[in-house]
Amino acid sequence: MxxxxxxxxxxxxxxxxxxxxxxxxxxxxxxxxxxxxxxxxxxxxxxxxxxxxxxxxxxxxxxxxxxxxxxxxxxxxxxxxxxxxxxxxxxxxxxxxxxxxxxxxxxxxxxxxxxxxxxxxxxxxxxxxxxxxxxxxxxxxxxxxxxxxxxxxxxxxxxxxxxxxxxxxxxxxxxxxxxxxxxxxxxxxxxxxxxxxxxxxxxxxxxxxxxxxxxxxxxxxxxxxxxxxxxxxxxxxxxxxxxxxxxxxxxxxxxxxxxxxxxxxxxxxxxxxxxxxxxxxxxxxxxxxxxxxxxxxxxxxHPRHLFVEGEKMSKSKGTFLTLRDLLAAGHGPAAIRLELIKTHYRSNANFTFQGLRDTERMTARWRAFVERGEASASDRPADESVVGEFAEAMDNDLNIAGALGAVNKWIGGVEEPSRADAALMRRLDGVLGVLERPEQADAALLAALGVTPQRQEVDAARVEQLLTDRRAARAARDFRRADAIRDELAAMGVEIKDSAQGTTWSVRRP
RNA sequence: GGCCGGAUACCCAAGCGGUCCAAGGGGACGGAUUGCAAAUCCGUUAUUCGCGGGUUCGAAUCCCGCUCCGGCCUCCA
Incomplete structure (x- = not known):
């Protein structure tokens, strides 16, 4: 090998x-x-x-x-x-x-x-x-x-x-x-x-x-x-x-x-x-x-060039996206990195915002896998066979798609990740370098780069107030009112998730 | 004109002669869950690999021809 x-x-x-x-x-x-x-x-x-x-x-x-x-x-x-x-x-x-x-x-x-x-x-x-x-x-x-x-x-x-x-x-x-x-x-x-x-x-x-x-x-x-x-x-x-x-x-x-x-x-x-x-x-x-x-x-x-939304980009045409543009639009470093490495280096990659959203889903799943595993009490050893499959693909002229396929298949097959599973994923990520990146660029990072977020900061206090109102409405089984509040939050660009532990919210990505 | 790649499902994409009636991701659809959603989980989604020949017991995978598409050839990563 x-x-x-x-x-x-x-x-x-x-x-x-x-x-x-x-x-x-x-x-x-x-x-x-x-x-x-x-x-x-x-x-x-x-x-x-x-x-x-x-x-x-x-x-x-x-x-x-x-x-x-x-x-x-x-x-x-x-x-x-x-x-x-x-x-x-x-x-x-x-x-x-x-x-x-x-x-x-x-x-x-x-x-x-x-x-x-x-x-x-x-x-x-x-x-x-x-x-x-x-x-x-x-x-x-x-x-x-x-x-x-x-x-x-x-x-x-x-x-x-x-x-x-x-x-x-x-x-x-x-x-x-x-x-x-x-x-x-x-x-x-x-x-x-x-x-x-x-x-x-x-x-x-x-x-x-x-x-x-x-x-x-x-x-x-x-x-x-x-x-x-x-x-x-x-x-x-x-x-x-x-x-x-x-x-x-x-x-x-x-x-x-x-x-x-x-x-x-x-x-x-x-x-x-x-x-x-x-x-x-x-x-x-x-x-x-x-x-x-x-x-x-x-x-x-020699890696091949990247296209953006099907168009050739070039410095002289001025048709280029910078990392700062993507961060300003609310995309995170982890997904941006994966999006830029996930196409084989000798193919022309086509950067699209749809592709970036696909990739965001994938990184979120990886992150949940590692976080659950690291919080797990299970000592169950990991199935190391994924390492062989990963390496076999990468050994073949850096077949990144094959390597990602091996990782995803493995993750999909693990019902409840153990600490060893999480550690193994971290080891593979030493190559991919994705999970070691933050999921979202925080305010300090954006400020350090001089990036102004495109999206208006949502008024957190206002969101909390609406969520409190909604909780009351739901408790009273006034679901019309509760759904109206959810629509109002959505209009502000806020998505909510109800769970047994309560309701969490996040700003919707572009 | 010279050189180099590519054509696989709705989209991205692996596959390098049998274990492929073709990985993986996204999407869509069905189900579980939910007051309804979102998220999550389960399932379904290419008898077929640009087209036509050939080699072979056997081809998405090799050979020939054809059709499209792209890159580089003194700006550019």
Whole structure:
């Protein structure tokens, strides 16, 4: 029984074999910090988190690094090598306007004239969101900041890497002073994405800025360093003051943080499917070009994109939902996490509010199961066979639907959960990470994130008064009156449950 | 054009040659419970797996063809 995982590099499902078990080195391309992350971003980060948790469940010790990109990249990438306003600059302007309009969350004291502060603002927001969703690395980073590095702290390593690539004949300084990677010096270029240099050459026509092309030896040559004394964020370098190419950071950080010493390659590398080409292709070229190794990462993991209500979402279209949007609408962290991980990572998931409601029912049932079990006096041992079924499914390229099926079948078959059943569910949840999340975001959490609930707070005193009236009406067997009160509560968005222990109420979810 | 996926009930979705007259979740319907509800519990809900051929004792699962759908191919997780 061992994990078999799809590897983009070989386009097949193959046994996952780290170089030095039980250690696993895992690098994830993380978010850019020019805006709040959307749920599509989180779907892919959570897929990586699920993989990491399952590896740990399987006995591995995982060192997981996820970067947060804070080097200002260009908005206008018609020219892949830069052009248009800087994304950080755009973010800065947006925050400046928010500040003027007074819509920045209370307690935020930010100097939007400082680009690093802008990046830090969104990086902090990302970390807060990621912790709400149970992304393990976002908690670990509090103990070890190196686990979530930022490129602006790795400029020296990027420059060194560029120098090494020039020295080894994989990069050149063009007539415009820009340092380019020479793809023709690296025959493996295209291996990951299935492209060939010929295809790239013919496909490049019309999409690439002509003036820029003239400087390069091949249309697919990509920038490593661009001297530009006018750029928002710039650093001195042997090639003049400027900024690094946007693929360079991951090579520099992954090699520095994970591939040192006895391990010249890393075991696992993840990123959204859009990263396969060109980003990861270029990372491989840079890293292998510099190290001389055949591999940079031996196993590549690429979750597919998330759709929302059947529509493709994208940052540039601005059609995205953030975690904060969902929390504001009254949805809870546990169900949001499960909803984002419950579709197989290599399928396009379609986020729908109907699906989220389905998932809320499932998490509520799990929670009731664990709470009843933990309150139980029964010492009856748990039926561990569910662990085997769960692991068998997960071993099959993270077959999450099969694993959830095993869990639900097991839960459905237990008449009255014991303490051992509850403990077993908690153990499986160590992989899923759902029950460890709160069911509802409480007021303190919402305030910490600067989220304003959409729903008006209901007047609890008024509810209690109505419930008292209803109790009296029911005692008098005046059911018309009692039902009228229930309708009135429903109109306020309050649902009630009568039980032998009395009546409880809750605010209806959207 | 190149590369890569997908098509299973009302919806989501597992299944990788026999143990499948096909898991699991949601929904719907019937019942228990309730003053009535809600919640909960029990039961029912695909002789069939996009279409057509083929291989095989045996196919949702393998092969061929067809029809649809989606993703990536220098913004994006």
């Amino acid at each position: 061992a994990l078999r995982l799809y590897n983009t590099l070989t386009r097949s499902i193959e046994p996952f074999r780290p170089a030095h078990p039980p250690r696993v080195t895992f690098y994830s391309c993380g978010p850019t910090v020019y805006d709040f992350a959307h749920i599509g971003n989180f779907r892919s980060f959570l897929a990586a988190d699920l993989l990491r948790r399952y590896l740990e469940f399987s006995g591995y010790s995982v060192r997981h690094v996820m970067n947060m990109t804070d080097v200002g990249h260009m908005v206008d990438d018609e020219a892949a090598d830069g052009g248009g306003p800087d994304k950080l600059e755009v973010a800065r302007q947006r925050l400046l306007e928010s500040k003027k309009a007074g819509t920045l969350p209370a307690g935020v004291d930010l100097d939007p004239s400082d680009p690093l502060a802008v990046g830090s603002y969104y990086a902090d927001a990302f970390l807060a969101d990621a912790r709400v969703l149970g992304l393990k690395v976002a908690s670990e980073v509090q103990r070890d900041p190196r686990l979530m590095p930022r490129p602006t702290q790795y400029i020296a390593q990027m420059i060194a890497l560029t120098q090494r690539l020039i020295a080894r004949g994989h990069a050149y300084v063009a007539a415009d002073g820009v340092v380019y990677f020479d793809v023709q010096s690296f025959p493996e270029y295209g291996r990951l994405s299935g492209n060939t240099l010929e295809q790239l050459r013919s496909g490049a026509g019309g999409r690439i800025d002509e003036a820029n092309q003239a400087m390069k030896k091949h249309p697919a040559d990509f920038m490593l360093w661009k001297p530009d004394p006018t750029h928002l964020m710039r650093w001195p370098s042997p090639w003049g003051e400027g900024y690094p190419g946007w693929h360079l950071e991951c090579s520099a950080m992954a090699l520095d943080l994970l591939a040192g010493g006895d391990q010249p390659t890393i075991d696992l590398h993840s990123g959204g499917e859009d990263n396969i080409f060109p980003h990861h292709e270029c990372e491989i070229a840079q890293s292998c070009g510099a190290t001389g190794q055949r591999f940079f990462a031996r196993h590549w993991f």
